[in-house]
Amino acid sequence: MDDEAARRRLLLYSLARFGGLAIFILGIAIFYTDLVRPGGWPQVGAIVAIIGVIDAMFVPRLLKKAWDERDRLDR
Incomplete structure (x- = not known):
């Protein structure tokens, strides 16, 4: 693999991790602030925060797995 790849x-x-973190922070903001409705919206905020954590944890692993398979096939 070359340096550019x-x-x-x-x-x-890194963008996948940061994206998950941004979604998590958005979920916390929905949970506690008036971003979506006055007084916050705990149910929706919790769901969005959980999706953000899942995204930050598993999307980078899936990317690596796909890259490893592609590298193995290219040999």
Whole structure:
């Protein structure tokens, strides 16, 4: 693998983690602030926060698994 491909993969991996973190923070904001409705919306905020955690934890792993399979097939 060349340096450009490794750099691109690292960027995508980091963006996937950051995206999950941003979704988690959005969920917390929905839970506690007047962002969606006055007084917060705990049910929706909790669901969005959980989705953000799942995204931050599993999407990078899925990306790595897909890249490993593609690298194995390219050999």
